Amino acid sequence: MKLDTKQIVGISIGLLGLISPFFFQLEGLSDAGHVALGIFFLAAAYWMLEPFPIYATSVLVIFLQVILLSQQGFLFPESTAQYTPDDYTAFIGTLASPIIILFLGGFVLADAAVKYDLDRNLTRILLSPFGKKPGSIVLGLMVVTALLSAFMSNTATTAMMMTVILPIMARIGKTDPLRIGLSLCIPFAANIGGIATPIGTPPNAVVIGALSQQGINIPFGEWMILATPLVVVALLFTWFLLIKMFKPEAESIEIDMSGKFNTSGNAILLYIAFAATVLFWVTESFHSVKSAIIALIPVVFLTLSGVVTKEDIRKLPWEVLWLVAGGISLGISMKSTGLAEWIVGSIEWSSFGTISLLVVFAGVSVLMSNFLSNTVTATLLIPLAVSLATSGVAGEGFNLIIVSLVIGVSASMAMMLPISTPPNAIAMSTGTIQTSNMAKAGISVGIFGIILVVIYALFYWPFILN
Amino acid sequence: MDRKIFILVVEDELEVMEALVNDLEQFEGYFPIESANSSEEAKQVVEDIYAAGNEIGLVLCDHVMPGQNGVDFLIELQTNNQQHNAKKVLVTGQAGLEDTIQAINNAQLDHYIAKPWTKEQLEEVVTAQLTNYIMAQRYNPMQYMMILDSVRLLEYMRTHKITDH
Amino acid sequence: MPTKAFSDRQELLKFIRRAITESPELQQFLRTFSKDEVLFRQGDPIPHLYLLLEGEVILNHQREDGTELDLITLSPGHFIGLVAFTTGNHSLTTCRCTQNTIALCIRQDEYETIMTNHPKLSNPVQKLMLSNMADRFQKNVQLESKMNALNKQLEDEGEQLKEAYEQLESSHQKLVHQEKMATLGELVAGFAHEVNNPAAALLRSSEMLKSNFGEMHLNDAFSQIFKLGLESKPVSSTDIRTNMLQIQKQFPWVKERSQIRKLAQMPDEALALILKHKKKVGLDQMVQQFESGKFIHNIQVASERIANLVKSLKSYSRHDNNEWEEIDIREGINDTILILSNRLKYLNVELDLKEIPKTCGKMGELNQVWTNILVNACDVLPNGGDITIKTKAESDFKIVVEITDNGPGIPEKIIDRIFEPNFTTKNQGAEFGLGLGLAISNEIVRQHGGFIKVSNLESGGASFKIILPVRDC
Known part of the structure; x- marks a missing residue:
């Protein structure tokens, strides 16, 4: 392993962060709190500067908590007045928490869907009603992309949809702004679509994971009721924005998608599994079988039937699960060591109004995730919001669920730069757009997103939750 | 990406080497080109490239050269642990069937270009082979979307679970 | 008794x-x-x-x-x-x-x-x-x-039969070979004729392009660098690498690697010219002008090469009509060398063709002799070496052609057998009918009234001496 300067700097800052709390006696913070703060600094530094892959940092975070903060660790084998250490299983158990299992189910489904071209064939069917007018085609592409990315990885959806629009691009004029509109509509719709379901994108998992630590369970269907209306509005706005900003010159465009649904036995099994799982998830509130339990259906069914093979299981994106688990486990020690409480207590929150607090959280979340991984953004911000809400210092309107949603949803509204999300990077890599095009449209969507999230947090979400 | 992926052109006739390198100019922004006039020189170049922490993605090699011929050179590359991943293309004006079979079997030749080539043909082969290389090495395909086969790279991203975090 | x-x-x-x-x-x-x-x-x-x-x-x-x-x-x-x-x-x-x-x-x-x-x-x-x-x-x-005597007689008869068979085989091979060469000769003649026209057109067009291009330049710097391009020589890859490092120092503002490579192939004069005019004329344009000159030069060189090859092909095959005529053997040797230039290009071929009288012979067949011997020499020198071809007149009636190489020589074991029909030490992968064996060469020389003397040089390598009489037709 050869380290470059950037990595060395990142590693040093992280280590410095880890040990710095030991040199200061922070008033009101327990010894364990000092340790937790060090781990938090290290995690923040490594996640933000990325000297290591972020999933590696996540595992490191779990490991550090086990050896430093658990009952089985070096530092706190006995309970003290200030700190009752958790058993180490609390930390490593995050790797099997319900949200992780839910994601696992989603991965297996998505993997099988890609394997049998379900995504591509659905696109073909769903796009046909949108006609040939550029405007409606763009809308159609966005709707399909958002729908697919709600259940599949945003990145895989974008990659697939880009193969749909590349032939279109080849047919339209080199200077037609439609090219830019097309190139941007896919990643933007994929980013936004991910918000719609718990399994749509990892930040959602972080939100749900953090809430379940607080004993709050958000059923699959309820999340959709909360998030989907926002997704629809954001999608329509983005569509309108892109059509206005990049007015198409072409009169009509042809989408040539030939293909046939795979009708092999395995493919049929997959279709059934997919439909059944989604149906049970969406209707969780009626049958109250937990979505994580339902998520086991496709895993069991598809592996038993051999639709998903050992090779496929091996190739699942396990690192995403590690990443989310690391984020959840970080929340455990921040709470149990009193660190979260201490952070909350050290700021005079009541001087902010509820609205301005929501705006700040939404804004910071969008801003951070434009430059950082969306998941990391949610992971770093949510413990703060959770303790703020549970401590009650921020006032009545500052509901735990709502503020978590604000952070989670806002994290997916970042699409200003190519580095903001992998879908953006893919769109950029095709070379049809300039960073300035993306930045202009992305900033508009981001600002609109903040406003939208705050409005929903003030009116729609409290209405549904009550 | 700090590790550079080189294209190596091995050709003893200077005019032909120059023509090959000129036709590959568009790749240079992503894949720096190195050239050599003999197998012996090529081996030195390969060694230097790896010693500098870089690697070779594609070798375009002439067949008949003074000293070691192109097929033997490619076979030697193939047996080297470090370099056997590189895609190998034989560029030749006069290979007999036997040589070609030998090259395919022993050097795991990836492609075969007959002289005289056309620019389009050469670009097509190089694009396809470098795309194969990037995918085989599991490098991030995004930075090569503009120069290589974007549809195949996208398909690779779709099926290889590159995720959102 | x-x-x-x-x-x-x-x-x-x-x-x-x-x-x-x-x-x-x-x-x-x-x-x-x-x-x-x-x-x-x-x-x-x-x-x-x-x-x-x-x-x-x-x-x-x-x-x-x-x-x-x-x-x-x-x-x-x-x-x-x-x-x-x-x-x-x-x-x-x-x-x-x-x-x-x-x-x-x-x-x-x-x-x-x-x-x-x-x-x-x-x-x-x-x-x-x-x-x-x-x-x-x-x-x-x-x-x-009596039995002994009978056996002896039987053996003698067998020996004679074998000899007769070998002679038969040799003349059969020669016939087949002649047939092959005649067909090849026709093919080659037709091919040469067909290629000649485009080659000539190419050569002429490149000349015209050169003069047209030269006159088109309004800018002095352009025409100068274009001329330098016309005169440029190809640069080896080792030199390119060395020069590229130099160029990076000399032109620190040039970032594109392909551009640096192009500059690295220019002579110092051209670089000086670019530096001199860098304020007024863009580097890219200057490079382009130079390259244009170079390309035209390359076309010229290549088409000249084609034309020369075609010429020698024609002359090599012209004599294959199998007529006895007054010939200058040196012409045939020169044609043969050109035809084999692809095989000989990695060898150091030294010619010492002294004045020799004309003699009566079949040029096409004698060319086969030179071809056979030279191809054999190429085969034993896979990694390069020297070949010397000498002609001289030993008297008014005797011509000697000596072809030597500095290869490993012929093993003593087989030196007496190399003229036997079917004798070969290599795979029978002869390239389009060339190098079909020394037996044929020997036969051809014999028909010309001469003989071939093979020996190993003391300095290593083999020597083939072809001794031919000077005859009138």
């Missing part, structure tokens, strides 16, 4: 006859056989020893395949069944009388008694027996030497 043996036998026979006549006891042992009567058959045990007194018998042997062979005809005075009598074996032959015959017939177990009782008989019989034995031994010796 046979005469003496014969007279001895007659003498002894007389004594025996007398002894029988004198003793009635012995007469009972006389047996008379009529013509064609069989005494015993092959494979029978022979209980008697016969002494032939009158008439004649023939011994006949039946071979395993059933055919019969008459072995020997015995006259009076000969013993019959002597071998079987002494060894106790079964008879190897069948004994038949060819005329009425009288023989003394003694049973084996009676022999001793009779001989003891009749001393008069015993003495001549024993002598006769000895004479019989000596006679047979002598015959054996004669037979052996």
Whole structure:
């Protein structure tokens, strides 16, 4: 392993962060709190500067908590007045928490869907009603992309949809702004679509994971009721924005998608599994079988039937699960060591109004995730919001669920730069757009997103939750 | 990406080497080109490239050269642990069937270009082979979307679970 | 000797006859056989020893395949069944009388008694027996030497047959080869003609392009650098690499690697020109001008190469009409070298073609000789080496062409065999009919009244000396 300067700097800052709390006696913070703060600094530094892959940092975070903060660790084998250490299983158990299992189910489904071209064939069917007018085609592409990315990885959806629009691009004029509109509509719709379901994108998992630590369970269907209306509005706005900003010159465009649904036995099994799982998830509130339990259906069914093979299981994106688990486990020690409480207590929150607090959280979340991984953004911000809400210092309107949603949803509204999300990077890599095009449209969507999230947090979400 | 992926052109006739390198100019922004006039020189170049922490993605090699011929050179590359991943293309004006079979079997030749080539043909082969290389090495395909086969790279991203975090 | 043996036998026979006549006891042992009567058959045990007194018998042997062979005809005075009598074996032959015959017939177990009782008989019989034995031994010796002579003759005949076969094979090969070369010659002639036109057009167009392009330039810097491009020489990749480092220092503002490479292939004058004009004229344009000049130059060089190759191909194949004519052998050698330039390009070919008189020959066939020898030399020098071709006139009547290489030489074991038809040390992968073997070369030279002398040089390598007479047509 050869380290470059950037990595060395990142590693040093992280280590410095880890040990710095030991040199200061922070008033009101327990010894364990000092340790937790060090781990938090290290995690923040490594996640933000990325000297290591972020999933590696996540595992490191779990490991550090086990050896430093658990009952089985070096530092706190006995309970003290200030700190009752958790058993180490609390930390490593995050790797099997319900949200992780839910994601696992989603991965297996998505993997099988890609394997049998379900995504591509659905696109073909769903796009046909949108006609040939550029405007409606763009809308159609966005709707399909958002729908697919709600259940599949945003990145895989974008990659697939880009193969749909590349032939279109080849047919339209080199200077037609439609090219830019097309190139941007896919990643933007994929980013936004991910918000719609718990399994749509990892930040959602972080939100749900953090809430379940607080004993709050958000059923699959309820999340959709909360998030989907926002997704629809954001999608329509983005569509309108892109059509206005990049007015198409072409009169009509042809989408040539030939293909046939795979009708092999395995493919049929997959279709059934997919439909059944989604149906049970969406209707969780009626049958109250937990979505994580339902998520086991496709895993069991598809592996038993051999639709998903050992090779496929091996190739699942396990690192995403590690990443989310690391984020959840970080929340455990921040709470149990009193660190979260201490952070909350050290700021005079009541001087902010509820609205301005929501705006700040939404804004910071969008801003951070434009430059950082969306998941990391949610992971770093949510413990703060959770303790703020549970401590009650921020006032009545500052509901735990709502503020978590604000952070989670806002994290997916970042699409200003190519580095903001992998879908953006893919769109950029095709070379049809300039960073300035993306930045202009992305900033508009981001600002609109903040406003939208705050409005929903003030009116729609409290209405549904009550 | 700090590790550079080189294209190596091995050709003893200077005019032909120059023509090959000129036709590959568009790749240079992503894949720096190195050239050599003999197998012996090529081996030195390969060694230097790896010693500098870089690697070779594609070798375009002439067949008949003074000293070691192109097929033997490619076979030697193939047996080297470090370099056997590189895609190998034989560029030749006069290979007999036997040589070609030998090259395919022993050097795991990836492609075969007959002289005289056309620019389009050469670009097509190089694009396809470098795309194969990037995918085989599991490098991030995004930075090569503009120069290589974007549809195949996208398909690779779709099926290889590159995720959102 | 046979005469003496014969007279001895007659003498002894007389004594025996007398002894029988004198003793009635012995007469009972006389047996008379009529013509064609069989005494015993092959494979029978022979209980008697016969002494032939009158008439004649023939011994006949039946071979395993059933055919019969008459072995020997015995006259009076000969013993019959002597071998079987002494060894106790079964008879190897069948004994038949060819005329009425009288023989003394003694049973084996009676022999001793009779001989003891009749001393008069015993003495001549024993002598006769000895004479019989000596006679047979002598015959054996004669037979052996005759067989040897026969074998020798057979061997000689086989040898002659082999030689004839080889000659036949060689002329067959030559015929096939001639046929091949004639077809190839036609093909080549047609091809050369077809290629000549485009090659000429290419050459002319590049000349025109050169002058047109030269006049088009308004800018002095452009025309200067264009001219430098026209005169430029290709640069080796090693030099390019070295120069590229230099260029990066000299033109630090040039970032594109392909541009740096192009600059690295320019002569210093061109670089100086670019630096001099860098304020007024863009670097990219200057590079482009230089490259244009270079490309035109490359077209010219390449089309000249094609034209030259075609010329030599035509002349190489022109002579394949197999006519005897007055030829200058050096022309053929030069054509051959051009034709083989692809094989020879990695070798150092040294020519020392001294003035030689014209001679009568078939140019096309002689070219085959040079081709064969040169291709063989190429094969033994896979990693480069030297080839020397010399011609000289040793007298007014003798031309010597010597082709030497500095390869490993010809192993002493095979140096005498290399002219044999079908002799080869390499795979039969001859390239379009070239290098079909030294046997043909030898044959061709022989037909020209000359010969090839092969030897290894002391300094290593092989030497082929082709000695040809100067003849008029």
